[in-house]
Amino acid sequence: MGHCCHHHHSKANAAGHRHDAGCAPRTEQAPCCAAPAVATDDADRPDGPPSDEEDDRRGSRHHWRIAGMDCPSCAAKIETAVRRLPGVLSAEVRFATERLQVRLTPEITPATVEQAITAAGFTPLPARTTAPGSGAPWWRRYRDILLLLALMLAGAAGVRLSAPAGSALFTLATLWGLVPIARQAWRLARSGSPFSIETLMTVAATGALFLGETAEAAMVLLLFMMGEKLESLAASRARQGVKALMALVPDRALKVTANGLEPVDAGRLGPGDEIEVHPGGRLPVDGVLLTPLAAFDESTVTGESLPVERKEGERLAAGSLVVDVAVRLRVTSAPGDNTVDRILHLMEQAEASRAPIARFIERFSRWYTPAMMLAALLVILLPPLVLGADWQTWIYRGLALLLIGCPCALVISTPAAVASALAAATRLGVLIKGGAALEQLARVDTLAFDKTGTLTRGQPALTALTVYPPYRREQALTLAAGLEAGSHHPLARALVTAAEQAGLTPPTLSHRRTLPGAGMEGDWQGQRLLLCTPEHLPTGTLSEGQQATIDQFRQRAQTLVVLALGTRVVALFALADQLREDAEAGIRALRALNIDCLMLTGDHQQAAARVAGELGIGYRAGLKPEDKLAEVERLGRKGCLAMVGDGINDAPALRRAGVGIAMGQGTDVALDSADVALGHNRLTGLADAIRLSRATHANIRQNVTLALGLKAIFLITSLTGLTGLWLAVLADTGATALVTLNALRLLRFRAG
Known part of the structure; x- marks a missing residue:
């Protein structure tokens, strides 16, 4: 409203x-x-x-x-x-x-x-x-x-x-x-x-x-x-x-002291302190890793769809999730100044740097209301005082003018159209948070997308499996799933899911254990079974042909996992985050509306190039939250930009964009930072929402023209004495009814 x-x-x-x-x-x-x-x-x-x-x-x-x-x-x-x-x-x-x-x-x-x-x-x-x-x-x-x-x-x-x-x-x-x-x-x-x-x-x-x-x-x-x-x-x-x-960011942390681990308030930690975080926990502060090797889910900050391996001495961001082993790190951020705090500050800056558009009625009322009140008063006073006209006649005409000037139709015109459009959008599975966002959608000429979870599914899936004789595909899948059974690592879940979809039952392997930051190992038929990335294989395990295959997959931005039995390579698994089923259709529908599309992502260059190439859109890769915000600001200066995302790292950009659009399955922060949420998670809903907003914008212009046009006509007829109070009442109520009926037409809006 x-x-x-x-x-x-x-x-x-x-x-x-x-x-x-x-x-x-x-x-x-x-x-x-x-x-x-x-x-x-x-x-x-x-x-x-x-x-x-x-x-x-x-x-x-x-x-x-x-x-x-x-x-x-x-x-x-x-x-x-x-x-x-x-x-x-x-x-x-x-x-x-x-x-x-x-x-x-x-x-x-x-x-x-x-x-x-x-x-x-x-x-x-x-x-x-x-x-x-x-x-x-x-x-x-x-x-x-x-x-x-x-x-x-x-x-x-x-x-x-x-x-x-x-x-x-x-x-x-x-x-x-x-x-x-x-x-x-x-x-x-x-x-x-x-x-x-x-x-x-x-x-x-x-x-x-x-x-x-x-x-x-x-x-x-x-x-x-x-x-x-x-x-x-x-x-x-x-x-x-x-x-x-x-x-x-957890409120509590385990601080390393001379007497062991001591639970403390995270707000009491300062630069130089040492803490320990266990698997499944999030980092309460920014810090430097002291553990030799560990994997972290940094998607909240970078948008990287897969866990990232970090080595001793590398910097880590608050909010990152520890995936595999307990880690120790040295605190580098002061209280209130970690990465999540800075994202929050970016959200405030984005909010502050945006010029709010005054609502039409608010702008109009600044001069319309006093002008009409003054005009009615002058109509009542001037003719009798200056020309000696009849007081009763001009009081009657002044009252008629006041009624004609009553902005009921104008007041109703915008909210009635907005209410109808919002109801229609809800029926389409699109939540639009207010009339201002609806109005802004009509002006959008560029759409920037996050990658992970927006254009892609946000979860790795098995895309290719190369098996080396004498082993078979089913055997490789069952052995890999047997090693990864019960693991919460995204790559592990992808392999287990692939085996389940193939109808395979993983075997029970003995002596299974996690190799911190490297992979999994166990025993099968008396031999060591190893599942890890190519970098963690023993030297000399890969042949030249196998290394060439790995290089080809990496050029296509695939994540590689190798299954080895003893000193022989059993299989090579290629995994990648896949496009959403409706991503291509959604981009086509937006292009039909003459809207430019591009992708802004924190993921690495190869992964971004692969996704953008499949969709035929431009991209910027390796963007941190502040980089993404700066890119949104740059693009916003060229036209009206909408940003589509689903992660916490997208929140500042969603706030800064002309219109922020969140995927319905996204994080609460992204949903709350956005003007629009796609409840059904269908990218084709973007084009529907923009078409609806353009129709609403046209409807509001029609309503305003109708209300002001009738007022202008009856203003003249009332001042000249051709119409009286009863026709003025009819004009005002009639304009209100016509405006309302015109707005209700938006309820019949259908998806394209």
């Missing part, structure tokens, strides 16, 4: 999601600083607190968390309210993290800022606290909407029995919905935002109520309140993404 109201909301969860997504980057804002509390943070400076002269020039920084923000326009209203205060050098709100940063001169106190925030209808909280969650039952949280709906239904039934009774019930319903909105409009007016959407709604409902259109006034208020509640729920849900991101 296209509105924002704050009078009921007090949610302040841990992260945010934007409703207004611009395609042009905004670079003038600085990144948000994570400060400890409302108090100044100048003590954190390495050179100590600033001098009095420097403090006057720079101002002291203060931070608050803000409860009650449902969309980025809320942030703009808070900034307006705070910047009006004398002594405020700057005020900047981060909608994503609900954080307000203010620079103050000594002449103003933080308490004054808090009073201004409260007066604007929001709740300031200490920087490190979270807003209390709503534990009230659902019927109490939706009480205002439910009572308004009940009064409207009673009014509709009452009209059939007694017109005055029905009209009274509609009047009561209008007053019930109008009072909190008018109160918020008054607060915002006093805080420097006199022509907000709340002001427009107050004028529209009051004008309709004054002229007896109580049913219409109540309906507009109901739609408005429903839109606000949906935005509140969307914002609350989106802010859970940071919680999921931070959950990747």
Whole structure:
């Protein structure tokens, strides 16, 4: 919906999601600083607190968390309210993290800022606290909407029995919905935002109520309140993404001390400390590996689809999963500055550097509402005062003009089209988080894809098996599956799955054991059976022909595993992440809409080239999260870019892109960072979503043209006396009905 109201909301969860997504980057804002509390943070400076002269020039920084923000326009209203205060050098709100940063001169106190925030209808909280969650039952949280709906239904039934009774019930319903909105409009007016959407709604409902259109006034208020509640729920849900991101970093760690392993809080670890992490655990910090060899799943950071072997001395990122053996590492990151923390900071930067697009109605109301009110007043006053015309005649015409100027049709036009489109998108299996995202989709001309889990399945599969005589394919598969049975390594699961699909039963092998960072070994028929990568085979095991075969597979970006019995090679397994079944069809459908496609991935060059070559699209490989974010920014400057991803490493890019699109099976962080989620995981749904958004954009233009066109016609006829109040009422209600019916056409949208 296209509105924002704050009078009921007090949610302040841990992260945010934007409703207004611009395609042009905004670079003038600085990144948000994570400060400890409302108090100044100048003590954190390495050179100590600033001098009095420097403090006057720079101002002291203060931070608050803000409860009650449902969309980025809320942030703009808070900034307006705070910047009006004398002594405020700057005020900047981060909608994503609900954080307000203010620079103050000594002449103003933080308490004054808090009073201004409260007066604007929001709740300031200490920087490190979270807003209390709503534990009230659902019927109490939706009480205002439910009572308004009940009064409207009673009014509709009452009209059939007694017109005055029905009209009274509609009047009561209008007053019930109008009072909190008018109160918020008054607060915002006093805080420097006199022509907000709340002001427009107050004028529209009051004008309709004054002229007896109580049913219409109540309906507009109901739609408005429903839109606000949906935005509140969307914002609350989106802010859970940071919680999921931070959950990747364990709160506790095993610190290596002189007395053995000591459990400690991860936040107490500093550079130089030594810790131990067991298989299946995630690294709580960045560090340097002290164990000779180990495998790590780094997909959360790099997007690499397969576990990566790391050697002693190599750097490791927080959030990486230990795959095979217990490891020790030396901590290199300071508290609050590990890789996951930096990804979170990138998300904040991406949010801050985006120029939010003001909603159409919000922009329009800045001049439309006061202009129409002034025009109606002039129509009432000027002819009698200047020309000596009849007061009663021109009061009548002024009231007609006020009714014609009542923006009910305009207010309904955009949310009605958006609501219909969102319902149609849900039926297609596409979740679009709000009208701003829907509008942005219509402008997209470039789509950037992550590789792993987006264009590909995200899991390695057996693509080729070369067996050397006297062994057979079935024998090689069963022996490999027997060695890997029970392992959680992705390559092991791929081999076991291949054996199961072939209907083979793996044998029970004796003396099975894991070779850290290398593979598996066991005994079969009295001989050593080894399954490992070619690099870990004993020297001289591979023949020249076998080495040539391995080189050919590697040129095609295949991962190789060798099965050896004693000193003889039994088989060579080639594995790779495969394309999704609908990837090619999805790319074709997007090209049909004249949308350029390319792939941005953290995977290595060969794997990226293979996937991009199969799809016929461009690519950039070896990108870290910050590299991917920079590439998205670069592409966004050339046009309107949408980013499709599913991993945590994609979250900053999803936020920074004009439109972020997450695969439905992706991580919670990716889903919460995106504007659009493909619930069915079908890439062909991308083209459907873009076609729907373009149809919605056209529908909104039709609605606005229809509403303004009818108003222009009846404006002229009312001023010239050709039409009176009853035709003005008919024009306004007729425009509202036509706009609504036109918007409902979007419900019939079908997938291509």
